[in-house]
Amino acid sequence: MKNPVYTFEKLKFASFEFTCCEGCQLQLANREASLAEFFSLLDVRTFREISSEKHDDYDVAFVEGSISRSDEIERLLAIRRQAKTLVAFGTCACFGGVNSLKNRYPVEECIAEVYDGLPVESLPVRKISDIVKVDFSIPGCPVAKKEVEWIVVNLVTGSLATLPKYPVCVECKEQLNTCLFDLGEICLGPITRAGCDAVCTTGKTPCLGCRGPADDINFPAFLELVEKRGLSRRDLKEKLGFYNAFEAYPCP
Amino acid sequence: MKRDCSIDIRHLTRVEGHGNIRITVSGGKLLEASWAVVETPRFFEVMVKGMSAERVPFLTSRICGICSISHALASIRALERAMLIAPPPAAETTRLLAMHGETLQSHALHLFFLAAPDFAGTSGVLPLLESQPELVRAGLRLKELGNEISTVTTGRCTHPVSLVVGGLSKAPDKIRLQQLLDMIGERKSALGTACNFFGTLDIPRFERETEFISLHNGATYPFIGGDLLSTDGVRKEENDYLPMTNEYVTEFSTSKFTRCSRESSAAGALARFNNNSGFLHPEAKKAAQKLGLRPICHNPFMCNIAQLVECVHILHDAETLIQKLLDTDLTDIRTPFAPKAGTATGAVEAPRGILYHHMETDEEGKVVKADCIIPTTQNNANIHNDLQALARQALEEGKNDREIEKLAEMLVRSYDPCISCSVH
Numbered sequence: 001m002k003n004p005v006y007t008f009e010k011l012k013f014a015s016f017e018f019t020c021c022e023g024c025q026l027q028l029a030n031r032e033a034s035l036a037e038f039f040s041l042l043d044v045r046t047f048r049e050i051s052s053e054k055h056d057d058y059d060v061a062f063v064e065g066s067i068s069r070s071d072e073i074e075r076l077l078a079i080r081r082q083a084k085t086l087v088a089f090g091t092c093a094c095f096g097g098v099n100s101l102k103n104r105y106p107v108e109e110c111i112a113e114v115y116d117g118l119p120v121e122s123l124p125v126r127k128i129s130d131i132v133k134v135d136f137s138i139p140g141c142p143v144a145k146k147e148v149e150w151i152v153v154n155l156v157t158g159s160l161a162t163l164p165k166y167p168v169c170v171e172c173k174e175q176l177n178t179c180l181f182d183l184g185e186i187c188l189g190p191i192t193r194a195g196c197d198a199v200c201t202t203g204k205t206p207c208l209g210c211r212g213p214a215d216d217i218n219f220p221a222f223l224e225l226v227e228k229r230g231l232s233r234r235d236l237k238e239k240l241g242f243y244n245a246f247e248a249y250p251c252p
Numbered sequence: 253m254k255r256d257c258s259i260d261i262r263h264l265t266r267v268e269g270h271g272n273i274r275i276t277v278s279g280g281k282l283l284e285a286s287w288a289v290v291e292t293p294r295f296f297e298v299m300v301k302g303m304s305a306e307r308v309p310f311l312t313s314r315i316c317g318i319c320s321i322s323h324a325l326a327s328i329r330a331l332e333r334a335m336l337i338a339p340p341p342a343a344e345t346t347r348l349l350a351m352h353g354e355t356l357q358s359h360a361l362h363l364f365f366l367a368a369p370d371f372a373g374t375s376g377v378l379p380l381l382e383s384q385p386e387l388v389r390a391g392l393r394l395k396e397l398g399n400e401i402s403t404v405t406t407g408r409c410t411h412p413v414s415l416v417v418g419g420l421s422k423a424p425d426k427i428r429l430q431q432l433l434d435m436i437g438e439r440k441s442a443l444g445t446a447c448n449f450f451g452t453l454d455i456p457r458f459e460r461e462t463e464f465i466s467l468h469n470g471a472t473y474p475f476i477g478g479d480l481l482s483t484d485g486v487r488k489e490e491n492d493y494l495p496m497t498n499e500y501v502t503e504f505s506t507s508k509f510t511r512c513s514r515e516s517s518a519a520g521a522l523a524r525f526n527n528n529s530g531f532l533h534p535e536a537k538k539a540a541q542k543l544g545l546r547p548i549c550h551n552p553f554m555c556n557i558a559q560l561v562e563c564v565h566i567l568h569d570a571e572t573l574i575q576k577l578l579d580t581d582l583t584d585i586r587t588p589f590a591p592k593a594g595t596a597t598g599a600v601e602a603p604r605g606i607l608y609h610h611m612e613t614d615e616e617g618k619v620v621k622a623d624c625i626i627p628t629t630q631n632n633a634n635i636h637n638d639l640q641a642l643a644r645q646a647l648e649e650g651k652n653d654r655e656i657e658k659l660a661e662m663l664v665r666s667y668d669p670c671i672s673c674s675v676h
Contacts, residue, residue: 021315
């Protein structure tokens with residue numbers, strides 16, 4: 001690919017999906033005004049959702065979704081064998097996502113409730129890194145395309161992209177939003193990794209932590225904040241468990 | 253001519269989710285033509301149990317990455333009806349506009365990214381961008397407009413932020429509404445480009461009579477709530493959705509099948525058009541006439557055209573809705589509510605057809621039982637039956653294996669199946 005100043009190799013790119021809504025892959029087709037430029041960075045080898053081309057000679061694989069069936073494990077292992085860089089793409093891939101809410105019940109009970117006893121296969125939901133090594137994670141439900149564009153450019157230039165270390169609160173304050181705690185709502189903004197432009201809290205909806213914990217969070221202080229304001233412990237648990245992204249921070 | 257033919261398409265491309273097509277012919281006789289969904293089930297009806305009503309739309313929107321607004325609104329409508337909450341009128345107008353944005357985005361994605369390559373003989377939209385840049389650019393401009401409408405009305409184009417039980421958490425910004433109005437005006441020409449392209453296409457000639465089911469309110473082209481109407485004359489109240497669907501499981505598919513008066517029925521743009529064409533915007537009626545779409549149309553390939561006609565309706569109706577919001581004081585947008593035990597259904601017309609969420613709440617406002625019936629689920633049996641009729645017709649017409657395979661793929665794509673959504 002030629003640019004007046006720089007030359008670069010397109011990424012030999014493939015996109016795959018497992019247990020999910022495919023909303024993250026759909027983001028790759030959004031931001032239409034820059035779509036042609038975005039795809040000019042990629043040599044799309046496989047992307048079933050938008051193309052009938054199927055080739056197995058990719059270097060970079062974006063993997064969306066969580067794992068909940070044995071054939072998915074096989075497919076994922078094959079992708080890992082081929083890909084030089086495997087990217088966990090979206091909250092389901094990074095943390096299990098909302099699908100993990102299923103794990104509160106025995107699998108047999110889920111199947112009996114939904115499939116009238118038909119023998120449908122389903123396993124407890126797992127994130128991608130539970131099965132294979134993940135080289136890079138892009139969280140978000142859905143992922144933020146702007147951030148994805150930046151990461152792809154970094155992959156093309158061979159530099160190391162990093163996610164913001166600071167919490168959503170920083171981006172929310174930048175937008176001069178009223179703090180949702182001051183409106184009497186529990187918001188996971190103080191402990192969740194930024195990079196989403198605080199899109200939920202800007203829409204006056206509490207952060208549910210889809211991007212997972214920020215670096216070096218002070219979880220006890222966060223619990224104290226909820227306690228001090230007299231907010232509901234049940235509500236806190238529901239929010240922390242929503243995407244399974246705060247597994248490492250159990251709520252007492 | 254006695255002939256053999258074996259078509260086995262695993263994980264059909266250019267559709268959302270995983271489905272397989274199989275056609276087997278031996279000695280000139282059709283042995284099998286089937287449509288099987290092999291998507292991994294997620295069990296949303298189980299996940300939602302015990303969750304507080306206010307959180308539920310944020311969970312159910314995650315059923316689908318393309319029609320998340322429809323899912324959020326179906327849950328919200330079910331919960332508001334169960335707990336007797338009346339959202340303010342400005343919130344209702346904003347929600348309808350949000351549906352318009354999602355439908356436009358979804359139809360443009362389907363028409364240009366998924367369906368058009370078949371007609372143009374390319375493997376996908378990227379090569380099409382090189383061979384017919386003007387056409388793809390028109391599609392992208394429409395899709396971008398749809399996404400922008402959704403973003404202005406709900407905070408984000410996928411997985412809405414500000415649609416909540418009781419109304420909206422935040423009103424749309426009037427400056428951005430005004431900009432939307434300008435954007436719609438600019439993009440009507442893209443709609444013209446699309447109509448010209450799809451108007452010249454050779455739509456496969458295939459008809460199989462079936463029953464079309466959609467919402468119907470007797471006053472407007474339906475998107476949110478109303479009666480359930482079928483072209484076979486069945487009419488039910490929204491809560492009485494079970495006789496319209498009669499969901500059942502089959503051994504070869506993880507997505508369920510449904511039926512009403514016949515062995516299968518269809519939902520989607522064609523069903524909405526067949527039941528409600530009189531309520532389209534005059535410009536959309538004109539487009540339908542020009543594109544040769546008349547009710548009751550039994551050619552499933554014409555679903556593409558019905559979607560395009562709906563895009564015309566949406567662009568014009570969105571202008572009216574935006575003007576209405578600009579003329580309204582947008583301070584009353586959310587009705588406070590107390591949790592309450594109740595049961596109700598919320599039905600909306602998602603881009604791919606009628607979507608039902610049925611919810612039961614307890615006194616604390618927690619969901620104790622949920623049932624979600626997805627448009628693609630309602631189309632599975634119809635696709636399956638269509639494939640058999642299409643294979644027979646193609647054999648009679650002496651089509652070769654490759655032609656039959658392409659027709660079968662195009663047939664399934666014309667339903668715009670949302671497979672991961674149907675295996676929720």
